[in-house]
Amino acid sequence: MANHFRIVESEGLTDGEEQLEAIAEDVAAEPLPDLETPAEASGLIELPTIEQPASPSFTVPSVTDEPAVAPEPEPELPPMVDPLYAPLAAEEEQPIDRSGNPTISFRNVSLIYPSRPDKKALDDVSLDIYPGEFVFVVGHSGSGKSSLLRLITRELKATSGQVIVAGQDLTKLRNGKVPYLRRQIGCVFQDFKLLPDKTVYENVAFALECIGKRRAVIRGQVPEVLRLVGLADAMDKYPDQLSGGEQQRVSVARAMVNRPPLLVCDEPTGNLDPAISLGIMKLLDRINRTGTTVVMATHDREMVDSMRKRVIALEAGHMVRDQERGGYGFYGAL
Numbered sequence: 227m228a229n230h231f232r233i234v235e236s237e238g239l240t241d242g243e244e245q246l247e248a249i250a251e252d253v254a255a256e257p258l259p260d261l262e263t264p265a266e267a268s269g270l271i272e273l274p275t276i277e278q279p280a281s282p283s284f285t286v287p288s289v290t291d292e293p294a295v296a297p298e299p300e301p302e303l304p305p306m307v308d309p310l311y312a313p314l315a316a317e318e319e320q321p322i323d324r325s326g327n328p329t330i331s332f333r334n335v336s337l338i339y340p341s342r343p344d345k346k347a348l349d350d351v352s353l354d355i356y357p358g359e360f361v362f363v364v365g366h367s368g369s370g371k372s373s374l375l376r377l378i379t380r381e382l383k384a385t386s387g388q389v390i391v392a393g394q395d396l397t398k399l400r401n402g403k404v405p406y407l408r409r410q411i412g413c414v415f416q417d418f419k420l421l422p423d424k425t426v427y428e429n430v431a432f433a434l435e436c437i438g439k440r441r442a443v444i445r446g447q448v449p450e451v452l453r454l455v456g457l458a459d460a461m462d463k464y465p466d467q468l469s470g471g472e473q474q475r476v477s478v479a480r481a482m483v484n485r486p487p488l489l490v491c492d493e494p495t496g497n498l499d500p501a502i503s504l505g506i507m508k509l510l511d512r513i514n515r516t517g518t519t520v521v522m523a524t525h526d527r528e529m530v531d532s533m534r535k536r537v538i539a540l541e542a543g544h545m546v547r548d549q550e551r552g553g554y555g556f557y558g559a560l
C-alpha cells in the first residue's frame with residue numbers, strides 16, 4: 227500500500243520554537259500520565275480548564291494559477307494559536323460553529339474501484355465536517371469506511387461527485403498539489419506503520435526532516451510531542467521494544483508533530499486491547515479539544531457509545547445515518 231504519511235514531502239512550516247519553550251514549561255508542570263496500564267488508561271485524566279481555542283484552519287493552494295513546472299512556494303499555515311502541546315481543554319465540549327466553510331465536504335460522492343466495476347464502494351455520499359469536529363465513521367467491515375478516508379487524503383479519486391477539502395475540489399486537484407494537502411493531514415492507521423529500523427525519536431523526527439525542518443526545531447519539537455503522548459522515556463527504543471499501545475502513541479505523535487489541522491484515523495484502536503484503546507481514544511479526544519478536526523473510522527462499538535460524538539454510519543457504501551452525539555447503533559454481528 228502507498229505510504230500514507232506523505233505530508234512529509236515539502237517545505238517546513240512556521241517554526242514555533244518560542245512557543246515550544248513556553249509549552250515545555252506547561253507540559254513539565256502538567257505531565258501526561260502514562261496511559262499504558264489498564265487502571266490508569268480507564269481513569270479520567272485531570273485536565274486544566276482553558277478557553278476553547280479557534281480551530282486551526284488550512285488551505286490548499288489554488289489549482290488554477292500554478293505554473294506547470296515550477297510551483298509557487300507553499301503558503302505557510304497561519305501561526306498556531308493553539309499548538310497541540312498547549313494545556314489541554316476543558317471537559318465541557320464547545321458547540322461546533324457551522325456558519326463557515328466545512329473542512330470536508332462530500333457532495334453526492336460515489337466510488338467504484340476499477341477492479342470491481344460492478345460494485346459501488348461508496349454510493350451517493352453527502353456530508354459536511356466542520357473545523358474542530360470529532361466524527362466517528364462506523365459500519366461493518368467492507369462498508370466503505372477506509373474508502374471514505376482515502377478520498378479525503380486523495381489517495382483515491384471519487385468516480386463521481388465532489389470531495390472538497392480545505393476549499394479545494396480534490397477531484398480536480400493537480401497531482402503536484404497533493405503533497406501540500408497531505409502534509410496538512412495527520413494519518414493514524416490500525417497497523418501503526420512505524421519504521422522498524424528507526425527509534426521512536428527517529429520515527430517522529432523523520433516526518434519533520436522530510437519537510438525540511440531545521441535540526442534545532444526537530445530537537446525541540448520531537449521530545450515535546452513524545453512527552454504529550456506519554457513516551458518521553460521511550461525515545462531511544464525501537465518499535466519492536468514497545469507494546470501495541472505504545473507503538474500507536476508513537477504513530478499519533480508522528481501524525482501530530484507537524485500540527486496538522488486535520489487528523490484522519492483508520493481503525494486506530496483495531497489492534498489494541500480495550501483498556502489500551504481507551505488511552506488512545508482519550509489522547510485523540512485531547513488533540514481534538516485543542517481544535518484539531520478528527521475523523522476516525524472504527525467498528526469499536528463500546529468506544530463509540532461511550533464517547534457520544536457525531537457518528538456517520540455506512541452500510542454497503544451508503545451513508546445510512548449522520549447523528550450528532552450518536553452511539554454505534556445496531557448492525558447485528560460485526
Ligand code: ADP
Nearest residue numbers: 339341342347366367368369370371372373374
Ligand atoms: P471498510 O474500511 O469499511 O472495511 P473499505 O472501504 O475497505 O471498507 O471497502 C469498501 C468496499 O470496497 C468493499 O466492498 C471492499 O471489498 C472494496 N474495496 C476496498 N478496497 C478495494 C480495492 N483496492 N479494490 C477493489 N475493491 C476494494
Ligand code: MG
Nearest residue numbers: 371372373492
Ligand atoms: Mg477499513
